[in-house]
Amino acid sequence: MSKRGESKSLSADVYSRIREEIYNGTLAPGSRLQPSVLGERYNASTTVIREALALLAGERLVQSRTGQGFFIPMINKDELVDLTTVLCHVEGLALRMSMERGGLEWESSLIAAHHRLARTPRRTEKNPDRYSQDWSNAHKEFHATLLGACDVPLLLDMCQQLMLATELYRVWVSPLVTHNKRDYAGEHAALLEAVLAGEADRAVSLLNEHARTTANMIIENWPEDTEAMIADGIAKYGVE
Amino acid sequence: MSKRGESKSLSADVYSRIREEIYNGTLAPGSRLQPSVLGERYNASTTVIREALALLAGERLVQSRTGQGFFIPMINKDELVDLTTVLCHVEGLALRMSMERGGLEWESSLIAAHHRLARTPRRTEKNPDRYSQDWSNAHKEFHATLLGACDVPLLLDMCQQLMLATELYRVWVSPLVTHNKRDYAGEHAALLEAVLAGEADRAVSLLNEHARTTANMIIENWPEDTEAMIADGIAKYGVE
DNA sequence: GGGGTCAATTACTTCGAGAATATTTATTCT
DNA sequence: AGAATAAATATTCTCGAAGTAATTGACCCC
Incomplete structure (x- = not known):
């Protein structure tokens, strides 16, 4: 699994894959985007992941808290x-x-x-x-x-x-x-x-x-409890 | 010179300094942003510069061509x-x-x-x-x-x-x-x-x-020749 | 039993070198 | 001589580890 795509650079490749997974629903709002685990999933170094995440952060698709890593923004x-x-x-x-x-x-x-x-x-x-x-x-x-x-x-x-x-x-x-x-x-x-x-x-x-x-x-369709909804969604999609 | 700022992370520091220099006029439109050169100027590793540039690229303040590095966008x-x-x-x-x-x-x-x-x-x-x-x-x-x-x-x-x-x-x-x-x-x-x-x-x-x-x-005030104007500007600002 | 401090662990950040890729220069062929 | 090809050079891209900051859990004190 996790075959390398046919993109121009590994960094760009990872970038679009993360982007894809964000609005696939694979990555839940509020969840952490750890370079180490993403790196394992995509067979890439943490540096590459960081660069992709920085790019996404510039587009406000992910949030970056200094010293705490990257997150998917919460929704309200x-x-x-x-x-x-x-x-x-x-x-x-x-x-x-x-x-x-x-x-x-x-x-x-x-x-x-x-x-x-x-x-x-x-x-x-x-x-x-x-x-x-x-x-x-x-x-x-x-x-x-x-x-x-x-x-x-x-x-x-x-x-x-x-x-x-x-x-x-x-x-x-x-x-x-x-x-x-x-x-x-x-x-x-x-x-x-x-x-x-x-x-x-x-x-x-x-x-x-x-x-x-x-x-x-x-x-x-908005539920009373957003967190519960997200947990529900995670259960449906079967992500960790 | 090139004292380190009091920002939270080196990366964020470099980010804002590059951003500053872009609309200071220090960095001319069309010019290359080489991680090695900038790294020397800011006393930072190329990785840090790349991350800062990726962030700026997400905001479309710099342009990134795969395999050719980063550039300041041309104006027209x-x-x-x-x-x-x-x-x-x-x-x-x-x-x-x-x-x-x-x-x-x-x-x-x-x-x-x-x-x-x-x-x-x-x-x-x-x-x-x-x-x-x-x-x-x-x-x-x-x-x-x-x-x-x-x-x-x-x-x-x-x-x-x-x-x-x-x-x-x-x-x-x-x-x-x-x-x-x-x-x-x-x-x-x-x-x-x-x-x-x-x-x-x-x-x-x-x-x-x-x-x-x-x-x-x-x-x-737009000049006939944009490139000449930029060269002129560079002369005024005294950048390489 | 609750709250605070300190250490241990985890994970984020940074580094500098090596591999891959693009550009430039030199060479060869038509 | 001009164009195409091939070597050389420079730069980007990627890696894995070292350094540094944040979190967790245990322990002690109140």
């Missing part, structure tokens, strides 16, 4: 609300700029991405309680394409970072949200339509509603 | 325009939230910060071509106080990161901007007045104008 309800507010604004700006700057080429690839998303099943028979990996990827790509034409790397990074943070909440608070009555297909179709029609205001409000619905869904 | 005019647009939006959101959430305590400290700023001279006789360190700090604190009551660390980080990036441009493109006709005092007073009056729209537009004026000032 109020922060999710604020996070969503910021996400809506930043995402809105990105979408407006994207619509202004994106040409025919962009519209085409957006339609393509939407089609791919629409034709990818959200659940599989094998694992009906989670979103399928394919759908998750297609969803991510649709959103990335949507905002991508704004052509401001910094802004796109912010969006991605914020979405990632939200995703983290979803994974830990309501991992079994696939059984909801939400009309994803409809939401995406309406969004696409508004974008192609060039109606920025409508598109932005649809996108914002999309984000807020996700947040509300999480908040509704 | 279009990016500054986009940067300013994003800054205005994010800053606007932060100000609105700050005004909603900030109470009497906040208003008081804002008035205090403004007063400190107003009474601090922008130039000194010793170095009349640059903003004085005191004024620069007071200015920074006024803005930080202004947005601080929003109480969303992530949002504040974004603002700071964006302002820092803009500041970087100012340092390299027009380091001698103190000889302008800009009415800083008036701008700040008007802003304070709008905030205290509770007029969010007016306050935001004043703040945005503040940022845009800075950006425009830089763009007007």
Whole structure:
């Protein structure tokens, strides 16, 4: 096990693997990220792990307390609300700029991405309680394409970072949200339509509603005791 | 020389020193950040430098190309325009939230910060071509106080990161901007007045104008040849 | 029995050298 | 002579251990 990936540098490789495991749900909020144990898991030296963790700390995906090592940040309800507010604004700006700057080429690839998303099943028979990996990827790509034409790397990074943070909440608070009555297909179709029609205001409000619905869904499922929830999640995922 | 600072860890110390030198103008855009060279300057091992650089890379303050080490990002005019647009939006959101959430305590400290700023001279006789360190700090604190009551660390980080990036441009493109006709005092007073009056729209537009004026000032002074400008800057600062 | 101090242990941080990789220079071939 | 290849050089990336700070547990005192 733990075969080495085909990345350019070991450090970058470890970086993306840790990042992956963070919003896989493998690494629980509040848990310690010890270079020694991670190093054993990834067959890498502690120095390499530290560098990867430092990188993640810069992105605020992990927290670093001097002299006490690295941790996954704790989650709380109020922060999710604020996070969503910021996400809506930043995402809105990105979408407006994207619509202004994106040409025919962009519209085409957006339609393509939407089609791919629409034709990818959200659940599989094998694992009906989670979103399928394919759908998750297609969803991510649709959103990335949507905002991508704004052509401001910094802004796109912010969006991605914020979405990632939200995703983290979803994974830990309501991992079994696939059984909801939400009309994803409809939401995406309406969004696409508004974008192609060039109606920025409508598109932005649809996108914002999309984000807020996700947040509300999480908040509704919020348990009284966060720690218990996390313990529960750990039991489900089977991590130490 | 190169006495060790009084920070908690060597790594954190080096981190802030590099960060400092980046927007001091000591480290030029495009220049290489070699762990060996920096390690000698700060009396630290390459590992420590790498960790500090990784942290900065996560914040996008330095660029990391695999196998080629770390660099200070290159600057260009279009990016500054986009940067300013994003800054205005994010800053606007932060100000609105700050005004909603900030109470009497906040208003008081804002008035205090403004007063400190107003009474601090922008130039000194010793170095009349640059903003004085005191004024620069007071200015920074006024803005930080202004947005601080929003109480969303992530949002504040974004603002700071964006302002820092803009500041970087100012340092390299027009380091001698103190000889302008800009009415800083008036701008700040008007802003304070709008905030205290509770007029969010007016306050935001004043703040945005503040940022845009800075950006425009830089763009007007933009030289034809960026590389020559940087070389010029290096000559002025006397770095290798 | 509760609280505080001290030692033992654990784990975080730093180091400098060795292996891997990119860049530069020199050489050879067309 | 110019381009492509190959050796040489410089630099980055990785490692495992040594140093240093923080935590845990035991012990003693109140």
